[in-house]
Amino acid sequence: MSKPLPETMLAVRKTRSEPGLWLERQTPVPRIGPREVLVAVTHAGICGTDRHIYEWDAWSRSRVLLGITVGHEFVGRVVAVGDAVCRVAVGQRVSAEGHIGCGMCQPCRTGNGHICEKVDILGIDTDGCFAEFVKVPEENIWPVHPDIPDEIAAIFDPLGNAMHTVMAAGVSGRSVLITGVGIIGLMAVTIARAAGAGKILVTDVSPRRLALAKALGADVAFDSRDGDWPRQARAQTHNQGPEVLLEMSGHPQAIRQGFAALRNGGTAALLGLPAEPVALDLPNDIIFKGATVLGINGRKMFETWYQVENFLLSGRLNLAPIVTHRLPLVEFERGLKLMQAGEAIKVVLEVPGR
Amino acid sequence: MSKPLPETMLAVRKTRSEPGLWLERQTPVPRIGPREVLVAVTHAGICGTDRHIYEWDAWSRSRVLLGITVGHEFVGRVVAVGDAVCRVAVGQRVSAEGHIGCGMCQPCRTGNGHICEKVDILGIDTDGCFAEFVKVPEENIWPVHPDIPDEIAAIFDPLGNAMHTVMAAGVSGRSVLITGVGIIGLMAVTIARAAGAGKILVTDVSPRRLALAKALGADVAFDSRDGDWPRQARAQTHNQGPEVLLEMSGHPQAIRQGFAALRNGGTAALLGLPAEPVALDLPNDIIFKGATVLGINGRKMFETWYQVENFLLSGRLNLAPIVTHRLPLVEFERGLKLMQAGEAIKVVLEVPGR
């Protein structure tokens, strides 16, 4: 009943070992296996990771396969399913988890596929979603609730990172410090507020992002270049420090200051990725404090996705100020440049239907 | 009914800012307040901390009050109680928790006095137990079960450190790596075995301690100078690495290798105190792994003490090989030198009654 699929498509690809991403107009449409699903992408979010690949930083050079189609945040319509697919149907509006586990290891078989050692990541290890079509395994498909608009469905992946961090730490009734309010940090502010956090403190170097964090529910905002902020953060929290640290900057100094501010017995959830080893004062930062530190990777499959859906449907999240730009797919580079300039927070690319 | 208390007593004290500890014969017997208890010490354990103070290392110089009586592990008899003491009686055989909380802060009032920010530690901040008498607040007293012998009751404090670490991490049915099998690491081996650990792996530089760890229940022992041990540790644990890391060495390299070996989704409990900042590869060591890291300080009051008592009474702990020497108090320095020489593991000092 669906119209025939084309042979080729538009795709944004990493084809040369140098800064840049390139739009190709004749990329073959992916062929699906018996347990795979082909999705016609309608909207895709640009992630900080995509920007790293665009800028071709050290991490990208060591990790990304040349020739890959990039992008991993999206929503679209199912246009084809493999012969053995039984839980997804053509026509469904879907997003997908971008961590593709091996399905056989202990993490994959115990509800922890997000930490599978052999995980492939969409848009890094396998062709991604900055294209007219993307294929994903049936197990990774997430049917999107009809009440959730496309531009939000397109960013379930980073929302899931923020949700995973907030829910793993446990913020209900506890004071929370978020170091770094970029895209995911800002999402964490509105999620933490909806999840019942007590006082929310944030740090960043950008006055604009700090102001936005306050608009989303943060109680106190600190410029992280003010070296005195950890002391002030303690003063704001009964002189004991915040009970929860959500580390979303990846900056060594912010990490160290976040630990210094953290309350004895507190919980630190680490999501930000430092580019180099970070020297920690383990006795004072973690051991004497009796702290709990949680490494956060991806999203729990699919506990985090249900949480994202539920919070969205509750109407208690405020994401409108975070999605600052909508651009057609072909203007992806303008989106990346807006992010580099600090003008854009989250950019959603729109893929015109055929 | 008890005989009159003397005015002065023997005490081992830190009286000069140089390496050494000195026996004083005319130290005043402590005066107790209305909520304090005076204990006639019968047995006291020498801790690594006491050795640091003896050696007068950088930490000791920055932390220890000159003129203090050292020692914090002991058992003895109550010889006097303050007017308002209602839960302890003269004649009881007791040990005591050495972390003296303020009693008023949130940690103290929520069962977490071990991480009170104003904690005083016996033998560091206040006069300790290498003496004929020691005073402690009533709240810190632990009545010792009659079936527990004195030389074990004297070392409840370090046993409690090991117990706290093992129980916080949760070893039941899980593979466990213990990096560093000094006194507390060895205690952790026998406790982890009794607490239901799966395979137990240990690392150390001392062949003697490694052999002792195996005698106490470790399945595999690695010389930590063999840089390949993390790979072998993974091979021993379904090629995924141990599920639990108990870090008891405080050595930066052991900490990094322990994290490298740890399974995705695993738990690391940190007890060992590095002398300097440790550079960690946070993405690979903690974040991508989805690891949980726990800082362990002291003992939970008094959950840990009940656990120590219960495990001891079960007969499932093997501590005999750990208490290698018993010496009279006046020979404390010989004990310290035996520890320095690697001949002694745990030394228990005996205090003759009057």
Added chain:
Amino acid sequence: MSKPLPETMLAVRKTRSEPGLWLERQTPVPRIGPREVLVAVTHAGICGTDRHIYEWDAWSRSRVLLGITVGHEFVGRVVAVGDAVCRVAVGQRVSAEGHIGCGMCQPCRTGNGHICEKVDILGIDTDGCFAEFVKVPEENIWPVHPDIPDEIAAIFDPLGNAMHTVMAAGVSGRSVLITGVGIIGLMAVTIARAAGAGKILVTDVSPRRLALAKALGADVAFDSRDGDWPRQARAQTHNQGPEVLLEMSGHPQAIRQGFAALRNGGTAALLGLPAEPVALDLPNDIIFKGATVLGINGRKMFETWYQVENFLLSGRLNLAPIVTHRLPLVEFERGLKLMQAGEAIKVVLEVPGR
């Protein structure tokens, strides 16, 4: 510096084995021991328990000591402290935990004094606070933050029951069913909302209380006499049922229906006290469901108290509609009758100063 204490005082007492409570004008002011504190009560809340004692139901007859001064929810000023009291001072504004543990048992020594087997309860086992003065052990005193008004400080005890239930169950991001919205159930609604609950469903027989619950943040209200409500509750929660049940009615039918509605894998926290054994279909209600059931007693000392303080200071609780009446102490019986008539929710008694 404080004026001399009188010899006698006003007190509301249970002096005869029949329905009623009686105001006595010549009750001796309590004498404090060395570790006790005397508080001049300024405000006291009437609890459902006080009403049971007033009505002299089967439970009261079997449990309450004749001659006791009743009441256990209060705020007041410290007017005297025992010789050994060191953490409370004359003049402080305080409330107090009404569960007085033995201080020596395992629960008391592990931060679980609320479930001490030898617990004495203020106003039941020992003279309570419907009087000009009440004495409590120093350990039970809770200093009240200056930003918290008296009539709220007076009801920390039932707020603590609600808080303990909500926080033990864990409502952040989860759908919640509250069966029974009397005083504590209504408090649980506003707390659950502030603590980040998803959809909140409530049941009760009183239209007035159901309407109040909706005003406080409940999303859906069911008349519990409508036997179909569990099905509707499931329809409201993705056809799976609420993830959390807070049972606050003590009614056998509500308990059974609450379990029937509960989602597989859900959590039920039981606070309401049925007057008789309740027949449960354990396989379908709990076992096949993989449910977790938590018995909730009192308040955690003092974790719950800190939570109450923090939520109050956040400004996110709405308690104004719950405190419906303020009466002078001497009109306590009018307060009880207003409760019996369903006109009052929470009545706060005001004790005039001398």
Added chain:
Amino acid sequence: MSKPLPETMLAVRKTRSEPGLWLERQTPVPRIGPREVLVAVTHAGICGTDRHIYEWDAWSRSRVLLGITVGHEFVGRVVAVGDAVCRVAVGQRVSAEGHIGCGMCQPCRTGNGHICEKVDILGIDTDGCFAEFVKVPEENIWPVHPDIPDEIAAIFDPLGNAMHTVMAAGVSGRSVLITGVGIIGLMAVTIARAAGAGKILVTDVSPRRLALAKALGADVAFDSRDGDWPRQARAQTHNQGPEVLLEMSGHPQAIRQGFAALRNGGTAALLGLPAEPVALDLPNDIIFKGATVLGINGRKMFETWYQVENFLLSGRLNLAPIVTHRLPLVEFERGLKLMQAGEAIKVVLEVPGR
């Protein structure tokens, strides 16, 4: 490379609505779908559930489909796989999880397929393993480690029930009461011992099973008909009661006595299935106690299976005395009668290869 499959096979079936099970010699071999696996059964365990179906009790009559092949505990060799199967290969020795989830609901997608509301159970809802061949979905297959003997691999399913119960309750260092030491209760004894339990107490009506429980590691055994045993159980556990209750009898009286014995703050894990509603004294059994009650259903997929494998490979489980009989498949009825007579504990049926 494998020899051709026959058209028909031996199978033990429930074909008539009356007590009994019947061996059929011409049952069609199951046809597999693209994601299913066909296993040639070599060994199968007889479960209490099979006995209920044989005896055709009220539960069976209301639940079991006439015409079904029974049995759900087994090990065998894969002889065929569907076209889309990618994680299982012909020739593998495998067992399988008997709970077949829908794969689409929240429990199934969050690692909790054992409590899927639409679960089908092997040998109850779909043809089981008392046959030469059984088909199961690929996702349910569990490859068996080569070091585990067939007769143990055949009983992973009930071992998993016991393991799930023990690990959910958390026995490490805690005193444990097991009410009912039938097959699964006995397995729980040896598992709890290996998992680090403190004192283990058991109750049953059978002196033989009580003696066996002691041989497997129980410290104290009570005849459950002695109404005084809960008091004695408390006496054995510091006069506070056991910290953990594993309820494996399904008998109302045992359940009530178990709760009465349980320590304040303790954990009860319920596995036994009462045939009728059980009247509980909720205030004293659960609420005042601050107890945690866990409903246990099936096995966690596949966390429990990994735990079973790890404990078996550790050599710390003693299952030899539990598997009392090995019989050829055709003698299944003798096995059932041995169980009825109390002569057999676990019977393993052997299926001769073709």
